[in-house]
Amino acid sequence: MVASLSLPRIMRVGRGAVEELGEVMAGLGLSRPLLVTDAFLVGTGAADRLTATLTGAGLSPRLFADTVPDPTTDSLTAGLKALEEHGADSVVGFGGGSPMDSAKALALLAVQGGRMRDYKAPRVTPGPALPVIAVPTTAGSGSEATQVTVITDSDTDEKMLCLGPAFQPLAAVIDPDLTLSMPPRLTADTGLDALTHAVEAYVSRRANPFTDGLALTAIGTIGRHLRRAYADGTDTVAREAMMLAATQAGLAFSNSSVALVHGMSRPIGAHFQVAHGLSNAMLFPAVTAFSVHGARARYADCARALGAATASDPDDLAADRLVDALRALCLDLAVPTPRSHGIDRDDWTRLTPVMAEQALASGSPANNPVVPTTEQIRELYARIYG
Known part of the structure; x- marks a missing residue:
C-alpha cells in the first residue's frame, strides 16, 4: 500500500x-x-x-x-x-x-x-x-x-x-x-472532536502506518489531559498537550480519513446549527458501539492507548471497554443528547431521512469498519436522540 x-x-x-x-x-x-x-x-x-x-x-x-x-x-x-x-x-x-x-x-x-x-x-x-x-x-x-x-x-x-x-x-x-480563554463547554467539544479524529483515523479503511502512530499518540495524550483541561482552563500543561494532540489527530485523519461519526455529524450541524465538535460527541459512543465488531483489534488498540484497557486484556474485552470509556467521558464532560440540547423530536424525526441520505452521500461512512445502510444510519439517529 x-x-x-x-x-x-x-x-x-x-x-x-x-x-x-x-x-x-x-x-x-x-x-x-x-x-x-x-x-x-x-x-x-x-x-x-x-x-x-x-x-x-x-x-x-x-x-x-x-x-x-x-x-x-x-x-x-x-x-x-x-x-x-x-x-x-x-x-x-x-x-x-x-x-x-x-x-x-x-x-x-x-x-x-x-x-x-x-x-x-x-x-x-x-x-x-x-x-x-x-x-x-x-x-x-x-x-x-x-x-x-x-x-x-x-x-x-x-x-x-x-x-x-x-x-x-x-x-x-x-x-x-x-x-487559555476557552470555556469548559468549548474545551470539551473540541477535545472530543480531536479524539474522534484520532480514533476514526486509526480504524478507517484508509489507515496507514504513517497515520497510525500519530493517531495512537493523540488518543493517549487526550486520555490523560482532556478532563484536566476541562476542569481547569488555566492548566497550561494540559492545554499544551491538548493543542499538540489536536494537531497530531488532524495530521492523522487528513492523511487517512474520518468515518461514520463525521458523516452523520455534518447534517446535524447543518440542519440544527449544532457545533461540529458537539455533534461528533453526541454520536461518538453509539457509532463506536455499532462499528466495533468490524475492527475489534483496531478498536482494542485505541482502548489501550486511551487507558481504558491494559495490554493483557484480550481484544474483545478491550474493544468493549473503549465503548464504555467513551460513554463515561461524554458523561463527565456533560455532553447533551439532541433532546436535552433543545432539538424538537418532530423536527429530528422529519429530517432524519434527509440527514441519513446526506451522511451516506458524503463518502465518510464508506471508510467505516462497518459500512452502514441508510436504514442503519436512520436507526442510529433515532437511538442517540434522547
Missing part, C-alpha cells in the same frame, strides 16, 4: 509561537495577507494583536472578521471581495475550525473561481490556491494540519466536505496560549 501524504511545509509549535507568525510569512516571501477571523477574536483584542505582529514584521495585512460558525457559501462572498480589494497574496486563518475553513475556501476560490459545490467530495482538488497560514485558537478541529475544508451550501443546507492539497495550509503556527 502506498500512502499519499500531505502536510504543512512549516510548523511552529509551542507557547509563544504566535509571535513568530510575521517571521514565518516574511520568510515565505508573503507580504499582503488577508487575516480571516471572527467577531469574538476581534472583541477580545486578539485579532488586533495579531495584526500588529504582522505589521511589525513589515507586512501589510487587512482584517476580515465576518466569518460565521459553520461557514456557508453566502458567508464567503464578502471575504472574496476583501481579498480582491486588498490584492492579497496570502490568507491567514485565525481562530477555530470555522475561520480556518473559511480561509481555505477563500484561498481556493480567489484563484480558481467557481462555486464551492464544484469542489465537494469525492472530487480531490490539487490546486492552485493562495497560500494559507493557519493559526488555531482551539484544540480540536486540526484544520491547521489538514487538506480538508467544510462549507455549508446556503441553498440546500448541505455541509460539503471539500478536500485535496489545494486546502492544505502552507504553514501552521500552533500556540497553546491562544486556547
